[in-house]
Amino acid sequence: MILPATSSAPAIPALPEGFRMTRQRQQVYDVLRDQRDHPTAADLFERTEDISLATIYNCLEALTSAGIVRQVSTDRSSARYCPNLHEHAHFHCSACGSVTDVDPKPRACSTTPWSLPTGSAVETVDTVIHGICPSCSN
Amino acid sequence: MILPATSSAPAIPALPEGFRMTRQRQQVYDVLRDQRDHPTAADLFERTEDISLATIYNCLEALTSAGIVRQVSTDRSSARYCPNLHEHAHFHCSACGSVTDVDPKPRACSTTPWSLPTGSAVETVDTVIHGICPSCSN
DNA sequence: GTGAATGCAAAACCTTTGCAACTGG
C-alpha cells in the first residue's frame, strides 16, 4: 500500500536543540523550500492554509533564528525569505521585482574584498544586486 | 565685515537637469555630508530645523533619485542614508547598531564575483556586512 | 507666472505584541 504523499517529511538541516517543528513551521518551511522565489510573509500567508499572519511572522522568526532560513531585504518593501543556506547573493529586478539567487563564480577571490577595520568580527554578508533581469531586458 | 557663515554653498555633485535645490533639500544634504553616520529620516528630522517629517522623506527621495545619496537598508528598521558615492560596503554592528562605510581592498578582484545569468543588467550592488564593530568587541 | 515642493494630518503599510486557548515532546 502506498501512503498518500503527505506534504512533509522533516527534511530540514540540523535543527537546534529544543526546536519544536509545529505544523505551521513545517508548512512555512515547505513552501520556502519548494517555491524558491523568496516570498514575503504575505505571500506565505496566501500559499498556506489555516495559519494566521501573526503566526507566519512567528514561524519566520523561529526559522530564521534557528538558522535554516535567511531574511532578505532588497528594498523597503516587505522582507523576503530564503531557504538557501549556501553562500550566494540576491539579484533584485527593479522592473518586475523578482528576486533570484546568484551563486559565486567558481574561483572568485576567496577573501573578503573589503578593508575592514582591525577588530571587526564578521557574522554575515548580505549582497543584493539591483538591475534588470533577462526576462525584463526584452 | 565678515558675513555670517551661512550653512550652505551648493557643494553637491552634478545635479540632474531641473533639480530644484530648495532650502530643505540643501539642509538635509548638508547634514548627510557633514555627519556621515548614516542617519535615518527621523534622525535628520531632529538634526534640522523647520522641516516637516514628510518633507524629510520627500527630500531623501529627491536626493536619492537624483543620484547623490544612497539609501541603505541594514535590517528592517528605518532606512538610512549615505552621501558617499564611491564604491563601498556598509558594516552594520549588530550590537550597537552603528553603520560605517567600508572601502574595497586596494587590489581586490575587479570583476563581479557573482555568476549572473546572461542578459542580466546590473545597476547597483549593495553589500551589508553584519558583525561586531571594534568598539563593541571589547 | 507656474509647475514643483512643502507642511500638516490622516492613512497606509508592515510587523510586533498581549493574552487566552491550545499542543508537541
Add this chain to the structure above:
DNA sequence: CCAGTTGCAAAGGTTTTGCATTCAC
C-alpha cells in the same frame, strides 16, 4: 504536564498621501 506556540485583534513604527499653501526658477 507545561513551557512554548498559536490566533486574534489591537498597537506600534515607518513611510506615503491628499490637498491647500508657498516657493524656485
